[in-house]
Every structure is written in C-alpha cells, then in structure tokens.
Amino acid sequence: MKRISKITGMLLLTSAMLAGCGGGGGNAGTEPKENGEAAAGKEVTIKIMNFKVEIAQEFTKLKEEYEKSHPGIKLQVDTMLGGDDYNTQLKARFASDEMPDIFNNEGYSQMDPWVEHLEDLSDQPWVSDVIDIAKEPTARDGKVYGMPMNLEGLAFLYNKDLFAKAGIAKLPTTLSELEEAAKKLEAAGITPFINTFDNWFGLGFHALNNPMAKQPDPNAFIKGLNDGTATFTGNAIYEDWTKLFDLMIKYGNKNALTTDYNNASTQFATGQAAITQSGNWIQPVFDKINPNLNVGVFSMPINDDAALNDNVFVGVANNWVIYKDSPVKKEAKEFLNWLATSDTGKTYLTKEFKFIPAFKSIKADPTGVGSIGAEITKYIEQGKVLGWHWAKYPDGFAQESGASMQKYVAGKINRDQLLGEFQAAWDKMKAK
Incomplete structure (x- = not known):
C-alpha cells in the first residue's frame, strides 16, 4: 500500500x-x-x-x-x-x-x-x-x-412475519433450502430479496467476505493470493458463492443497481421484501422506520454443506x-x-x-442491542461464527471487485470473467 x-x-x-x-x-x-x-x-x-x-x-x-x-x-x-x-x-x-x-x-x-x-x-x-x-x-x-x-454480525436478515405467511418453518442452512424458501415467498406474492447493489461497499466488503471466510484457512489463502500460489479462478468456494449471488439476483428486486442503502432499508422495514444482507448495525435504522418489525437472522449458504454454512460473520x-x-x-x-x-x-x-x-x-442487554444483536449474540455463544477479512485486502481491491460484481449483475460479464477480474484486481493492487 x-x-x-x-x-x-x-x-x-x-x-x-x-x-x-x-x-x-x-x-x-x-x-x-x-x-x-x-x-x-x-x-x-x-x-x-x-x-x-x-x-x-x-x-x-x-x-x-x-x-x-x-x-x-x-x-x-x-x-x-x-x-x-x-x-x-x-x-x-x-x-x-x-x-x-x-x-x-x-x-x-x-x-x-x-x-x-x-x-x-x-x-x-x-x-x-x-x-x-x-x-x-x-x-x-x-x-x-x-x-x-463494537462487535457486529453480518448475515441474512429476514422478516419473521413474511416467512410465516409463506409457510417457511425451518430457516435455510443450505443453498437448496434457501432457493426453496425463495420460491415459497414468491408464491405468496412476497419479494424474497431486497438487494442494494448501487455501490461497491456491500458488495466488495460484505458479500465477498462470504467465500473468503469459508476458505479452510482464510489467512493462508490471502497469503497465497499475495505470493501467487492461490487464485480466485478455479477456487471451488468462490465458484459456489457465485451460485448464491445468482440466487439473490434472480429472486431479488429488479432495480437493485439503483437501489441505495436508505431505500433498501425502508423497503425491508416496511415489509416490501423478506430478506436482506445486513447486520445488527442497522437495528437503529429499522427501529426508526418500524419499531414493530419482527426481524431475525440466518446464515448465507453458498452450497449444500450445512456444516460449512450454518454460521454468521462476526468481527470488529x-x-x-x-x-x-x-x-x-x-x-x-x-x-x-x-x-x-x-x-x-x-x-x-x-x-x-x-x-x-x-x-x-x-454485557449486551437483549432489549438494548435489539432483536438482531440478540440473535447474533446467540450465534457467538454457540460458536457458529466466521470472521471478517476485508480489512486484510489490498487497498482498492474491494472497490474494484464491487464494480466487477455490478457488471455481473448487469449481465456484462459471466462467472469466469467475474472471478478473473477479481484476480486481476488483486494482482494489480497487492504489495510488490
């Protein structure tokens, strides 16, 4: 840097x-x-x-x-x-x-x-x-x-009332279960995902942390990216993650590239969609919009390995x-x-x-930290947590990878090209 x-x-x-x-x-x-x-x-x-x-x-x-x-x-x-x-x-x-x-x-x-x-x-x-x-x-x-x-947890947030309306009794812990839940929501006339893809932050930081955190050893993988012994291209975890990204796009709002943070927060808090990618930091925002919002937390599965996916991402x-x-x-x-x-x-x-x-x-007071923080705390207590890793990336990588993800959402590049752009951005920006 x-x-x-x-x-x-x-x-x-x-x-x-x-x-x-x-x-x-x-x-x-x-x-x-x-x-x-x-x-x-x-x-x-x-x-x-x-x-x-x-x-x-x-x-x-x-x-x-x-x-x-x-x-x-x-x-x-x-x-x-x-x-x-x-x-x-x-x-x-x-x-x-x-x-x-x-x-x-x-x-x-x-x-x-x-x-x-x-x-x-x-x-x-x-x-x-x-x-x-x-x-x-x-x-x-x-x-x-x-x-x-503070500590924060990143995960999928869901509207419990809308899940109940769609007849979803079990929280998804695999990609197949998540798609089944999305189909039930659509059948009930409910938009499954509200996505905010208008800037790189939630993409290059939050969304892309998922496959990084699920590497067998994220720090070793980052070291490998830096010394050339590891790549995004051909990495099975990153390839699986693109399937989750595809699912979010397919079952999400159609104007995601122009939906900003405030609009997405409002739409979710007012029951216009059932799932959003976020964390307990958004609790004060929801409380102002809809203090009666019945919101919960579940994992962000990239494949059908429940043991790999039944967790949330926690960090400072x-x-x-x-x-x-x-x-x-x-x-x-x-x-x-x-x-x-x-x-x-x-x-x-x-x-x-x-x-x-x-x-x-x-000590966190469940009534103080809100329902999202209370559920994140339960994951922490159960040891079902993986880390945050974007602060370890080369300076500028998150911005460029976020821009590549926006191109992917717009249909301008395919999966292989997306992972290839991740690789090119890392190689360009890593310390020489």
Missing part, C-alpha cells in the same frame, strides 16, 4: 469539497486530567470523524450529554453519509492539514498507511478489558493503536483511533476512556447505539 505522504498532492483538490459539522463541549473521562488545553483552562474542541451513519442521531445525543457533564470541551462530530467516501475524505483532510482528532480505522492492512500517524493507546485503562479477538485488528509490534467500536465493526499530532490528544483519550468505562458511556454503547460490546465487563 502507498504511504499517505505519497498521495498528498493528488488529494489537495479533493479537500476543498469537504464540509464539517458544528459541535459542543465536554471535559474529562474517568482518567485524571493531564496537561492538555483543558487543563490550562482553555475551551477545547475534539474533532471526531464518525464512520457509522446509523448512529448519527444517537451520537448527537451523546455529544450533548457529554458536553453538559464536562464543561470546557466541545465535541465536533462529523458523520460521513457514505461508507465509500470515508477513506477518501480522511486522506483529503490529511492532505489539507485538517485531520480529525479521533477517527475510525478498520485495522489490519487498512491501518498500514496510517500507523505512523496514530497514537499508541497501549497504556489506556480500557485495553485490558477488550475481548482478545477485538484487539487483533489494531495490534502492531506489541502495541495497541485503536479502541474497538471499526476502531476509534487518535491522530498522534492532535493538539488535544490527551482530551481525546479521556473521551474514549469515558465512553468505555463510565456508566453513561456504557449505556450509550449498548442501549442507544445498540452495539454488541467488545469489552469483557460490558
């Missing part, structure tokens, strides 16, 4: 198009005050660049509450409206010397361009409380550079990181510590944000 300094010139023009949101204030967490601006009696603004649009309103409430209880510190929260814009805008802000103090990073290879610009958080009080698997994405050379936002949704050259990094640390350790912060994580916590001492 290219270092940030090498892309600065290219991004100077992009930064002119960026706009930020206004903020409020707050002061200390549970950590004792250090020699920051707030300690000197000056009003401080902590600029936060938030990736998760689903919690935008809840974050505003948190901001207001933090400011009331912590006079002297302002929180300027800027929530991105599209996942595919986040990294581009972040790089542009770096290029124009307008970096946020706190921002999001997925870790693994996505942290490579940023690690030299991140504050080491290894000595923070919450580090020892993080679930072991949640430390992994931002651990590097014995140091921890990020605080995990994102991580909070701190810009090491921030003039208010001490106050930024205090805010993150407050979020992870105070009663108010814990309440926001579990009840307002409806997160599955990534901390040992914070």
